[in-house]
Amino acid sequence: MAATELDPFEMPAGLAESVLDRARRAGCDHAELRVERIRSQAVALRDGEVETAADDTESGIGLRVLHDGSIGFAATVAHDAGAAVDLVDEALQVARVASRATGRRVELAAENPHGEVEWTSPHRTDPVLVPLSEKVSMLGDWSARVLDAAGIDHVSVSVLAVTEDKCYADLAGTVARQRRVRVHPRLEAVALGDGGDFETMRTLAPPVGRGWEYLEGDGWDWESELARLPGLLRDKLSSPSVTAGRYDLVIAPTNLWLTIHESIGHATELDRALGYEAAYAGTSFATPDRLGRLAYGSAALNVTGDRTAAHGLATVAIDDEGVEGQTFDLIRDGTLVGYQLDRAIAAATGMGRSNGCAFADSALHIPIQRMANVSLAPAEDEGPTTDELIRGVTRGIYVEGDKSWSIDMQRYNFQFTGQRFFAIENGRLAGQLRDVAYQATTTEFWGSLVAVGGASTYLLGGAFNCGKGQPGQVAPVSHGCPSALVSDVRILNAKEESGR
Numbered sequence: 001m002a003a004t005e006l007d008p009f010e011m012p013a014g015l016a017e018s019v020l021d022r023a024r025r026a027g028c029d030h031a032e033l034r035v036e037r038i039r040s041q042a043v044a045l046r047d048g049e050v051e052t053a054a055d056d057t058e059s060g061i062g063l064r065v066l067h068d069g070s071i072g073f074a075a076t077v078a079h080d081a082g083a084a085v086d087l088v089d090e091a092l093q094v095a096r097v098a099s100r101a102t103g104r105r106v107e108l109a110a111e112n113p114h115g116e117v118e119w120t121s122p123h124r125t126d127p128v129l130v131p132l133s134e135k136v137s138m139l140g141d142w143s144a145r146v147l148d149a150a151g152i153d154h155v156s157v158s159v160l161a162v163t164e165d166k167c168y169a170d171l172a173g174t175v176a177r178q179r180r181v182r183v184h185p186r187l188e189a190v191a192l193g194d195g196g197d198f199e200t201m202r203t204l205a206p207p208v209g210r211g212w213e214y215l216e217g218d219g220w221d222w223e224s225e226l227a228r229l230p231g232l233l234r235d236k237l238s239s240p241s242v243t244a245g246r247y248d249l250v251i252a253p254t255n256l257w258l259t260i261h262e263s264i265g266h267a268t269e270l271d272r273a274l275g276y277e278a279a280y281a282g283t284s285f286a287t288p289d290r291l292g293r294l295a296y297g298s299a300a301l302n303v304t305g306d307r308t309a310a311h312g313l314a315t316v317a318i319d320d321e322g323v324e325g326q327t328f329d330l331i332r333d334g335t336l337v338g339y340q341l342d343r344a345i346a347a348a349t350g351m352g353r354s355n356g357c358a359f360a361d362s363a364l365h366i367p368i369q370r371m372a373n374v375s376l377a378p379a380e381d382e383g384p385t386t387d388e389l390i391r392g393v394t395r396g397i398y399v400e401g402d403k404s405w406s407i408d409m410q411r412y413n414f415q416f417t418g419q420r421f422f423a424i425e426n427g428r429l430a431g432q433l434r435d436v437a438y439q440a441t442t443t444e445f446w447g448s449l450v451a452v453g454g455a456s457t458y459l460l461g462g463a464f465n466c467g468k469g470q471p472g473q474v475a476p477v478s479h480g481c482p483s484a485l486v487s488d489v490r491i492l493n494a495k496e497e498s499g500r
């Protein structure tokens with residue numbers, strides 16, 4: 001490791017204490033220090049040849065203070081205790097300016113101190129420590145397997161790996177040292193047809209909070225996914241274009257997670273619902289005056305926000321405001337019952353304790369309210385399997401894998417495509433369909449949720465790069481869900497719609 005990096009687990013003696021002591025003496029009501037080191041790697045191969053190999057380390061110290069009803073923030077890439085202590089005066093100066101600019105007093109919802117906390121997301125092999133040669137060799141093997149199959153013309157394969165080390169310390173006495181590890185491997189194949197026709201298909205494996213062992217089969221069956229993909233892609237290329245109309249959909253978690261993210265995850269961020277976060281990706285139709293009353297969906301719709309799920313990308317022990325990771329209800333039996341909160345928004349709206357949704361994507365950025373793992377609960381007891389859900393459909397479509405999405409600024413009118421669409425005829429799969437997109441409004445779609453699958457169908461999907469804020473920040477987030485049956489959904493033929 002280069003000497004210019006700061007290790008949040010091995011900080012210079014007394015650094016946090018000196019900063020917090022200075023903040024206390026300056027009269028801060030709250031001060032939180034984050035020392036972070038984030039190592040991000042990307043390796044990508046195209047047709048077996050290395051195209052990208054990036055290895056980036058960002059480290060720094062960030063300080064947020066609450067002083068006389070105003071928030072101030074300052075950060076540095078310097079590593080010494082002197083530079084860290086200087087952050088207090090800088091942050092106080094920002095707080096004074098912010099106070100004049102906003103003209104309103106900020107309060108933070110109370111949180112009991114948690115003392116010394118050490119937490120590491122569960123993993124066996126730190127993915128950023130796996131040598132580049134080993135990564136290229138594994139991705140090269142995956143490429144060759146798919147590229148050698150009949151009818152496959154191109155293969156792109158990549159893996160992103162992040163190890164995020166963070167030491168959080170606040171005036172109340174919480175000191176949390178946390179390491180989060182995550183990987184996102186993906187492979188996409190292209191098959192060319194006649195007359196310029198082509199199709200693509202991507203692996204369905206989601207990004208996860210696991211180590212390199214994920215690529216070796218821990219948590220995902222890569223052998224079977226890579227073996228099946230060429231045949232499925234060939235079939236897709238020769239399959240008929242969908243006839244637009246209304247269909248019953250059985251949606252696999254590999255597709256449904258993204259619909260949850262866009263239509264529920266973002267819509268239940270309270271800053272968005274209050275209109276504070278309008279510029280980037282919009283506000284929300286699910287406004288607080290409808291809390292406890294809005295029929296978001298059918299009685300089968302039960303959604304939680306969750307910072308505790310094993311292998312979840314938004315899972316933490318302590319968030320970036322010193323709040324403990326929790327699980328909380330957002331939608332119960334179809335009704336909106338909660339929001340995702342940080343401490344300022346919880347206090348401003350009288351919602352009580354924050355449910356732990358503050359996150360900053362770097363020591364150099366201020367924490368903002370970011371998404372928890374927002375997840376749809378499976379059926380209680382055993383619940384149906386995906387095959388059983390399909391058996392209940394006379395004329396429908398089974399959907400796997402996410403692809404493109406679009407949703408309006410109130411998180412209400414949406415359209416999603418996918419990786420694989422199979423016709424369902426009289427309870428059985430009857431070959432693939434091309435050019436399928438499903439379109440609905442949020443409440444109409446979730447209101448047509450007829451049944452959710454059992455726990456055996458449950459999977460955490462997710463993304464590394466959910467965007468929010470100005471200046472923009474990215475956050476990793478997972479969404480767990482079972483397979484689901486949604487009735488009578490409008491299906492578009494995407495090709496006809498685009499006039500091709």
Ligand SMILES: [Zn+2]
Pocket residue numbers: 261266465466467
């Ligand atoms: Zn997002």
